[in-house]
Amino acid sequence: MLEIKNLHARLKDGREILKGIDLTVEPGEVHAIMGPNGSGKSTLASVLAGRDGYEITQGSVTYLGRDLLEMPADERAREGVFLAFQYPVEIPGVNNMYFLRAALNAGRRHRGELELDAGQFLRAVRAKLKLLEISEDLMQRAVNVGFSGGEKKRNEIFQMAMLEPRLAILDETDSGLDIDALRLVAKGVNGLRAPDRAIVMITHYQRLLDYVEPDRVHVLQGGQIVESGDKSLAAELERRGYGAVDAA
Amino acid sequence: MSAVVDFPVKPEARPYLDAFRGTAGEPEWLAQFRQRGLTRFSELGFPGRRSENWRYLDLQPLQQHPMLPAVIGEPMGIPAGLRLDRAVLRLVLIDGRFAPELSAIELPGGIWFGSTTAAITERADLLRDVETGADHPFAALNAAFFADGFVLDVAAGVALDRPIEIIHLASGAGDASLHTRSLVNLGAGSRATIIETFAGEGKYWRNDFVAWRVGDGASLTRVALVEEGAQAVHFGEVMAMLGGGAKLDAFALLLGGGTVRHEANVTIAGDNAHCRIDGAFLVAGREEANIVTTIDHQAVGGKTSELIKGVAAGRAHGAFQGKIIVREGAQQTDARQTSRNLILGRRAVIDTKPELEILADDVKCAHGASVGDLDEAALFYLRARGIPTEEARRLLVEGFLREPIEGIADPAIREHLLRRLGDRLGRLESE
Numbered sequence A: 001m002l003e004i005k006n007l008h009a010r011l012k013d014g015r016e017i018l019k020g021i022d023l024t025v026e027p028g029e030v031h032a033i034m035g036p037n038g039s040g041k042s043t044l045a046s047v048l049a050g051r052d053g054y055e056i057t058q059g060s061v062t063y064l065g066r067d068l069l070e071m072p073a074d075e076r077a078r079e080g081v082f083l084a085f086q087y088p089v090e091i092p093g094v095n096n097m098y099f100l101r102a103a104l105n106a107g108r109r110h111r112g113e114l115e116l117d118a119g120q121f122l123r124a125v126r127a128k129l130k131l132l133e134i135s136e137d138l139m140q141r142a143v144n145v146g147f148s149g150g151e152k153k154r155n156e157i158f159q160m161a162m163l164e165p166r167l168a169i170l171d172e173t174d175s176g177l178d179i180d181a182l183r184l185v186a187k188g189v190n191g192l193r194a195p196d197r198a199i200v201m202i203t204h205y206q207r208l209l210d211y212v213e214p215d216r217v218h219v220l221q222g223g224q225i226v227e228s229g230d231k232s233l234a235a236e237l238e239r240r241g242y243g244a245v246d247a248a
Numbered sequence B: 001m002s003a004v005v006d007f008p009v010k011p012e013a014r015p016y017l018d019a020f021r022g023t024a025g026e027p028e029w030l031a032q033f034r035q036r037g038l039t040r041f042s043e044l045g046f047p048g049r050r051s052e053n054w055r056y057l058d059l060q061p062l063q064q065h066p067m068l069p070a071v072i073g074e075p076m077g078i079p080a081g082l083r084l085d086r087a088v089l090r091l092v093l094i095d096g097r098f099a100p101e102l103s104a105i106e107l108p109g110g111i112w113f114g115s116t117t118a119a120i121t122e123r124a125d126l127l128r129d130v131e132t133g134a135d136h137p138f139a140a141l142n143a144a145f146f147a148d149g150f151v152l153d154v155a156a157g158v159a160l161d162r163p164i165e166i167i168h169l170a171s172g173a174g175d176a177s178l179h180t181r182s183l184v185n186l187g188a189g190s191r192a193t194i195i196e197t198f199a200g201e202g203k204y205w206r207n208d209f210v211a212w213r214v215g216d217g218a219s220l221t222r223v224a225l226v227e228e229g230a231q232a233v234h235f236g237e238v239m240a241m242l243g244g245g246a247k248l249d250a251f252a253l254l255l256g257g258g259t260v261r262h263e264a265n266v267t268i269a270g271d272n273a274h275c276r277i278d279g280a281f282l283v284a285g286r287e288e289a290n291i292v293t294t295i296d297h298q299a300v301g302g303k304t305s306e307l308i309k310g311v312a313a314g315r316a317h318g319a320f321q322g323k324i325i326v327r328e329g330a331q332q333t334d335a336r337q338t339s340r341n342l343i344l345g346r347r348a349v350i351d352t353k354p355e356l357e358i359l360a361d362d363v364k365c366a367h368g369a370s371v372g373d374l375d376e377a378a379l380f381y382l383r384a385r386g387i388p389t390e391e392a393r394r395l396l397v398e399g400f401l402r403e404p405i406e407g408i409a410d411p412a413i414r415e416h417l418l419r420r421l422g423d424r425l426g427r428l429e430s431e
Helices: A041-049 A073-078 A096-110 A118-132 A149-163 A179-192 A232-240 B011-019 B028-044 B060-064 B116-122 B137-145 B376-383 B389-406 B411-429
Strands: A002-011 A016-025 A030-034 A054-063 A081-084 A091-095 A167-171 A198-203 A216-221 A224-229 B089-094 B111-115 B150-154 B164-170 B177-186 B191-200 B205-214 B219-227 B233-242 B247-256 B259-268 B274-283 B288-297 B303-313 B317-326 B334-344 B349-358 B364-372
Touching (some): A016 A054, A016 A224, A030 A041, A030 A232, A073 A081, A073 A096, A081 A149, A091 B376, A096 A149, A096 B389, A118 A149, A224 A232, B028 B137, B089 B111, B116 B150, B116 B177, B164 B177, B164 B205, B191 B205, B205 B247, B247 B259, B247 B389, B259 B274, B288 B303, B303 B349, B334 B389, B349 B364, B389 B411
Parallel strands (some): A081 A167, B177 B205, B205 B233, B219 B247, B247 B274, B303 B334
Antiparallel strands (some): A002 A016
């Protein structure tokens, strides 16, 4: 589904952040990418989602057989790539429901499906809101405006549940969450596990992985994946810390 | 006509002076009123660039190509979607003249509502003492030439719950100027909501003047929706007077017109009056739009709040000038003014000029102004959810302009304006 080969990326100021990433994700898999601060985790998420401000100097990213890097950000999303933001953006004046319906219908149009009318949309929203225990009046507010940190993160997972992506990238979705919110987020993510869907979780801590069990765990350090393993690697990292990876 | 005149005449006023015929059969007080307006305009001429209140508009084209008053209106219908369906009282003016066939005027008790020409006969008591500001040249020109308008008089204590709708249409026939003059008079403790819509096609110059007299404890909501033709010039001028404990909620949405200028002058004459003036403009192509407000606090305990939002795209130019005066005796005045602007594209320009003139010592006054670009982080967030870039930009612009519109209390008017804004933004993408 996703094949990253020797990916190098740098910031506009010339600093190289990704220094040759290799990663293959198959449908149905859940991968965790762990690493210390500044290792390039969020840059990887941004590059995959198509955020401006990065220059790809080498390598390739293939998504469902297509060159992902050639696609504009909005097309990637319509093709089924979803990024759960580390810092969800507040958008005053843009109503949550309106925004979500526009997003959902953009994807449906892209796939040649009929757009959802207001009633169908509302029914779909209510079902998923319940799952994530988000109150409906939050949806009547502007996007992320006046949301608590936990509400913002839950809103990301809610959007993911609504948009049903093929490839979901969760950028530190667990950071700043209390244990109850973490459980809800995990429940949402687990509910989306499916044979034709892949999930990449980027995280600093093992905490989320206690609730969402990954198939593969990778350690990102200095812009490269330095170690990969099964879920036991996460527990091991928790014990020995990232500093010991180099020595291993 | 080459009448001998005994007052100085600015050259650009000459064609208008020559075109003045007066109106046969009008009462003497009105003939004198028109003559005073004509004299005043002849002396003042067009405001120059040095005139502070007009500094952001280019009047040269209008000055060089006089647009004389329209003689007769052309029949036309109300464009689709323009009408507020909920209104029960509707008055339509075509090319500045009352169009009874498009109007619906059923008078509830305690209300006089009709055309200005009808009021001249029936309600001269209301009209005789409506004064025009001394240094307002186009209000003076309007006094000389106004063809019609509307008058609403609400008796003390009467509350009108449904909005009254006034639709000003222009046919664009004859490159003419359309002068309308109106009056809203609210008796003590009364309440009314008015929406005035301005629309048209072709080339014309609309010069609208309206006086609002909001009596003690009365409450007026007035919404102006300006969707003039692309070649039109629109000057809308408001002179408002608020009595003690009166409440004014004014809102203007400027969505179209080659050159649009919306001016509101509010005098807070009675103690503890509240004045809210909100507005939004959206200009594209080579359009110009100005919102100019002057709030003059002359009494104790007055409250003013202003929120003006502007968006300029293409090579358009928008401006907001807001003056708040707090006179010596106007203690405990609380005034807030906010101007927020969004520039889309490198060739668009927005000017914003807050001005506070505070002569009392026990007052609260705050103002803030900003001009910025579309929020890139927000744009990426929307795109990362699959929303195409153009649609995402439209959503953000709409979100930006929604804030002042959402302050409108009447839900039917609020929804109507949001729809009109959405339609306008939809067309913006293809421009």
